[in-house]
Amino acid sequence: MSMPSHSRIVITGDLLRPFPVDDGWEGATWKNIRWLSALLRPLLPDNAPAPTTLAWDALMPAGAGVFFDTPALYDALGESLNLRSWATLAQRQTAPDALVEALREPLQDALVIGYELPPVLLDAMRQLQLPVIDLILHPLRFLPDLVFAMRTNVPAFHEVLLRHALAPSEVARQVGLIQAKAAWMPPPEPMPSGTALLLGQVASDRAMVLADGRLARLDDHLGELHRLCTEHPLVLYKPHPYAAYDPAAQTVLQQLPCIVRTSANFYHLLAQPELDTVVALNSSGLIEARAFGRRAHQLVPFLYDFDSSRAPAGGHPGSPVALSPAWNEPGFWRSMLAGDASTPTTPAWVPNRLRRSMNADWGYQFMEQVCA
Amino acid sequence: MSLDPMTADALVNAAFQALSEGDLGGAETPVAQGLAQFPTDSRLHLLAGVMANAQAQPTAALAHFWHGLAGDPSSALIRQEIRHLVVQDQPSIEHIEKDFSLQSGERQTADQIPLIRADHRARYAFAAQWVRRFLVPSHQTMGLDVFCGNGYGSRMVANIAGARMVGLDGSSEAVGLAECAYGTHRVVFGHAVFPFTLQAGLFDFAISFESIEHVDDAPGLLDQMVRATDGPLLISVPHEGGLPFARFGHRFEHHVRHFTLDETVAMLARVGRARIRAMHGQQVYCTENGEITGLLPTDQMGLGPMKADSQFCVLVADRPE
Numbered sequence: 001m002s003m004p005s006h007s008r009i010v011i012t013g014d015l016l017r018p019f020p021v022d023d024g025w026e027g028a029t030w031k032n033i034r035w036l037s038a039l040l041r042p043l044l045p046d047n048a049p050a051p052t053t054l055a056w057d058a059l060m061p062a063g064a065g066v067f068f069d070t071p072a073l074y075d076a077l078g079e080s081l082n083l084r085s086w087a088t089l090a091q092r093q094t095a096p097d098a099l100v101e102a103l104r105e106p107l108q109d110a111l112v113i114g115y116e117l118p119p120v121l122l123d124a125m126r127q128l129q130l131p132v133i134d135l136i137l138h139p140l141r142f143l144p145d146l147v148f149a150m151r152t153n154v155p156a157f158h159e160v161l162l163r164h165a166l167a168p169s170e171v172a173r174q175v176g177l178i179q180a181k182a183a184w185m186p187p188p189e190p191m192p193s194g195t196a197l198l199l200g201q202v203a204s205d206r207a208m209v210l211a212d213g214r215l216a217r218l219d220d221h222l223g224e225l226h227r228l229c230t231e232h233p234l235v236l237y238k239p240h241p242y243a244a245y246d247p248a249a250q251t252v253l254q255q256l257p258c259i260v261r262t263s264a265n266f267y268h269l270l271a272q273p274e275l276d277t278v279v280a281l282n283s284s285g286l287i288e289a290r291a292f293g294r295r296a297h298q299l300v301p302f303l304y305d306f307d308s309s310r311a312p313a314g315g316h317p318g319s320p321v322a323l324s325p326a327w328n329e330p331g332f333w334r335s336m337l338a339g340d341a342s343t344p345t346t347p348a349w350v351p352n353r354l355r356r357s358m359n360a361d362w363g364y365q366f367m368e369q370v371c372a
Numbered sequence: 373m374s375l376d377p378m379t380a381d382a383l384v385n386a387a388f389q390a391l392s393e394g395d396l397g398g399a400e401t402p403v404a405q406g407l408a409q410f411p412t413d414s415r416l417h418l419l420a421g422v423m424a425n426a427q428a429q430p431t432a433a434l435a436h437f438w439h440g441l442a443g444d445p446s447s448a449l450i451r452q453e454i455r456h457l458v459v460q461d462q463p464s465i466e467h468i469e470k471d472f473s474l475q476s477g478e479r480q481t482a483d484q485i486p487l488i489r490a491d492h493r494a495r496y497a498f499a500a501q502w503v504r505r506f507l508v509p510s511h512q513t514m515g516l517d518v519f520c521g522n523g524y525g526s527r528m529v530a531n532i533a534g535a536r537m538v539g540l541d542g543s544s545e546a547v548g549l550a551e552c553a554y555g556t557h558r559v560v561f562g563h564a565v566f567p568f569t570l571q572a573g574l575f576d577f578a579i580s581f582e583s584i585e586h587v588d589d590a591p592g593l594l595d596q597m598v599r600a601t602d603g604p605l606l607i608s609v610p611h612e613g614g615l616p617f618a619r620f621g622h623r624f625e626h627h628v629r630h631f632t633l634d635e636t637v638a639m640l641a642r643v644g645r646a647r648i649r650a651m652h653g654q655q656v657y658c659t660e661n662g663e664i665t666g667l668l669p670t671d672q673m674g675l676g677p678m679k680a681d682s683q684f685c686v687l688v689a690d691r692p693e
Contacts, residue, residue, distance in 0.1 A: 192534035193504050194511020223411040229442035230435075233511045233534035233558055255412040258442055258557040274534075276511065 004131035004154055006111040009044065009051040011037045013115040014206070015068045016099075017086050025081050027056030027070060032115045035358065036135060037064075040113065045334050051113070054106050066106045073102050083204055088213030090206065095124035104128060111337075118206065126153065126315035133157060133336070136304060137360075138166075138322050139284030140291060142267055143174050144349035146358060148327060149304070149320035153312045156339035161321040163341050164332060170324070171291050179292075182271030188264030189236060191274040196232035197289075198225065198259065199266075199280035200239040200249050207282050207303040216281045216300045217248040222255055224299060228279055229256050236262040236269070240283075270294065325349050378402075380410040387419050396423060414444035418453065425457055430571050433457055434514075438536060438558070445557035455562025458516070458538055458600075462568035479521050479546055483553035488524045490670035491656040495581045495686055496525035498675050499606045500532035502650060502688055503577060507603070510535055513576035516600050518593070519583035523550025523561050529579070530559045538575075540564040566593055575601040581608040581686075585627045594643045604690040605645050609636055614655070614683035623664050633678065633685055645689035653682025 012033060019028035033055040040051060053065030060067055071081050076098040079085040103124050112125055114134045125132050131154045138147035147166060152158050200218070201208060208216045218225070229235050237259050239246060253259055262269070266285060269275055270292040278289035279297045286296040287306065304320050312318040324346045326332045335344065378386070383406035390398030403423065406416040417440030425433035434457055440450045475481070480488050504510045511534030517526040520539030523546070530537050536558045541547050542565040550561040566587050578597040584590040584607065597605055610617075610630040617630040624630075631639075637648060652675035657664045667673075675686055 190531065192511065192531050194509055194534035223408075226411045226439070226442055229557070230439045231512070233530060233536075256442060258445055276509070 004111065006049075006109055006131060008049050008108075008110040009113060010054050010065070010107055010110040011040060011051050011113045011115075012054040012068075012107075012117075014090065014118050015054065015056055015070055015121065016073070016090055016118065017206070018070065018081055018083065020083075025071070026058060027068075029115065030055045030057035030060075033057065036113070036115045039328070039354075039357065040333075043328065043330050043333050045330070045337060048333075048337055068102070068106065073098060076102070083215075084213065087209040087215060090118035090120055091209055091211060091213055092120040093123060095120050095127060100124045100127050116206070122153075122317060129315065131157070132317060134317060134320075136320050137358075138320075139287035139306070140166075140171060140322070141284065141360075142178060142288060142291075143170065144351040145325060146354040146360060147322055148354070149306065149322045150327065151312075151317040151320040153315050153317045154339075155312050155318075156341070157336060158312050158318045158321070159341040160332075160336050160339065161323065163335075163344055164321075164323050164326045164346075166322040166324050167346075175291055175293075178267050179271045182268055185268065187272055187274070188268045189260075189262055191236075191272055192233040193274050194232050194276045195234045195236065195272075195274050196228055196277040196279060197262075197269055197275060198228070198235055198237045198252075199278065199283040199285045200237065200243060200246050201281055201283050202240050202243045203246060203248070208300075210300060218246070218281060218299075219248040219251040219255075221281075221299045222252065225252055225256060225259075225279075228277075229258050232277065235259045236264075238262050238264070238266060238269070328354065378405070380406060380413045380416070383410070384413070384415045384419065387416075391419070391422070396426060399423060412443040414440035414447050414450060416440075417443070418447070418450050421450070421453060421457075425453075430457055430574060434574060441557040441560070445555075451551070451555070451560050452562075454538060454560045455540075455564070458571050458574060459540065459562065459564040460569045460571050462564055462566075473543065473545055479543065480524060481522060481549070482524070483522075483549060485524050485528060485554075489667075491654060491673040491684075492525070492581075493528070494654065494674050495608050495684075496528040496579075497532070498650075498652065498686060499525070499579050499581075500529040502606065503529060503535055504533040506649070507533075507535075507576060513603075514538070514574070516540070516570075516575040516578040516597070518578060518580040518597060519566075519586065520546075520550060520561060522546045523554035523559070525579070525581065526550070526559050526561070527554035527556070530556065535576075538562065540568075542566065566596075568596065570596045570600040572599050573602060575603065577601055577603040577606065579606045581606075582610070582684075583607075584609055585624075585629060585631065588628055590628075591639060591642065594639060594645075598643045598645065602691070604649065604688050605640065605643075606686075606688050607636075607640070608654075608684055608686040611653070611682050611685040613679075614653075614681045615657070619662055620664060631685070636685060636687065637689075640687070640689040644691055647690045647692050648687055649690050650686075650688040651678045652676060652686040653678035654684040654686060656683055 013029035017028040018025035033053050037053050054068055056068045056070040074081045112130050112132045116136050117134045133152045136149045138149045140147045150161050210216055277295040280286050281300050282298045282302045286298050289296040308319040310319040383402040386402040387399040403419050417436045421433040421436030437450050437454050482488050507513045514536040517539040520526050520541050523539050526537040526539040529535055539561040544563045547561045547563045578601045587593050612630045612632045654675050658666045
């Protein structure tokens with residue numbers, strides 16, 4: 001695909017994902033789409049078309065965009081509207097005709113800017129020959145602000161992304177700062193040399209959807225977790241902050257009583273020299289652990305392959321590129337939409353700007369602690 | 373041969389039945405199938421360990437026992453099997469006239485590490501740090517603690533270095549306390565009275581602090597330690613230079629003798645541990661006019677350079693390079 005023409009910009013997300021509410025289901029991603037839309041509006045060039053949204057957003061303000069009738073789509077596909085159907089549908093590599101047709105008009109002649117689009121939506125857009133930029137929250141969450149990655153099916157856009165890639169030295173510097181901070185603090189737990197850490201995850205997270213549509217569970221991996229317990233003097237289990245109780249993890253803890261639950265801060269744990277290994281289904285924490293020099297072992301495949309460097313081809317997006325903070329500046333979008341891959345200047349981090357805007361602090365407050 | 377899908381109980385029963393009939397081969401299939409299906413079931417690991425031991429594979433047996441403890445740290449059967457595996461043989465203890473009681477006056481009796489007397493903690497802290505620093509990765513090592521007393525030291529090594537530890541002591545009371553207070557799925561204690569015969573080659577290192585002076589056959593005890601490990605020995609003894617036995621022996625009624633540094637080094641060399649990798653001295657007692665008058669303040673009980681008048685000598689002795 002050469003530099004694509006488009007007369008519209010449409011911001012969207014995983015339109016297919018339902019979220020259970022009292023009286024049924026609502027869209028699970030309308031907040032992400034509103035967030036991305038609000039964030040991008042002031043960043044897009046004046047000469048670019050004003051962006052609109054496409055969302056399963058029952059309370060979408062008039063004129064803000066197009067309502068996507070997800071329940072009608074599931075009905076057309078002969079599927080029940082629930083998380084299991086979504087898990088199966090979202091993973092499909094080939095979009096069904098009903099989905100392609102449902103998107104044809106709302107996305108006609110549009111540049112699509114998506115938030116974590118699932119494979120089936122990317123394929124639908126490929127079939128519609130639409131240029132796509134997909135924004136992905138990057139697993140490294142300990143930098144001064146959240147890191148985002150982008151992937152695109154437009155080679156010229158991909159070149160721009162590569163020019164704005166996050167420098168590994170930035171990551172190393174921040175790891176150093178966190179470890180330096182931890183040096184002044186008492187260990188969060190008594191930890192023998194060779195300790196392992198098992199991370200919990202949110203059971204319904206999209207990352208947990210397996211190729212066959214089932215959701216990954218920790219207790220499906222008892223053999224490997226048992227081996228972990230035999231190879232390490234201590235195995236700590238840290239639940240996900242949004243899923244303190246996970247029945248599958250509870251089963252593991254019952255079967256392997258030598259695993260010790262911890263509520264210690266994740267980065268404080270990562271900074272301990274005694275920590276040897278981090279294990280999880282496919283948590284982002286594994287990528288972070290690797291940045292801290294720990295062994296990281298995933299029990300199921302990662303949702304995104306941040307290690308690959310595949311270029312876009314045949315309408316399929318290239319690999320996601322982790323970006324410097326530049327993407328949150330107007331200059332980036334001027335370059336991006338013009339396909340201008342000249343060497344950019346990298347702006348300084350504005351600490352916590354996106355973190356606060358996304359209400360996604362997780363364990364980052366660790367760095368702000370004042371310790372005696 | 374594979375069996376139809378069975379419950380863990382059924383597989384354990386099938387294996388047990390076969391073993392009861394002396395049919396080792398008949399137990400292999402249900403145990404193998406059970407471990408594949410129920411990897412955390414400690415009973416299956418116990419059976420696998422017993423079978424491996426019966427086939428003269430002690431290393432494999434011990435691995436199975438440790439794996440079983442990961443699923444059930446308090447399994448008394450597995451903990452007992454580890455002790456039986458490590459100690460191959462020991463004499464009847466009826467004729468041994470020693471006070472093995474917890475309150476003999478020779479033993480640390482606290483059930484929490486911080487309450488153990490500082491000089492004892494200092495030796496094990498040194499051992500743990502040495503193992504962590506030099507036997508890398510230390511969490512993949514396994515250590516033997518000969519005459520472990522109430523077990524605090526084995527646990528310290530496990531806590532700091534991450535090593536698996538087996539502690540042996542002649543006092544069943546002390547071992548009982550050790551199991552309750554300091555036992556974990558990676559730290560196991562067993563009752564064993566010297567002279568015993570240890571399983572060969574199971575361990576990566578062996579510790580024996582303040583023990584050799586308690587037995588009539590000190591070289592024999594070292595022989596057993598080097599039988600148990602090809603690795604370094606970490607030992608401490610009362611030093612003749614600072615605590616001459618002729619003068620102070622009456623204060624140490626359970627000691628057979630004290631040692632000069634030269635005697636200690638020579639004794640270690642005779643069992644193939646001629647390379648001294650670390651050596652420290654330690655002061656513990658106040659002495660006045662040739663008498664022990666009390667203990668030093670705890671902050672003076674740490675390890676320091678070995679001197680002519682050091683009261684204790686702490687050594688790490690390894691095979692020649």
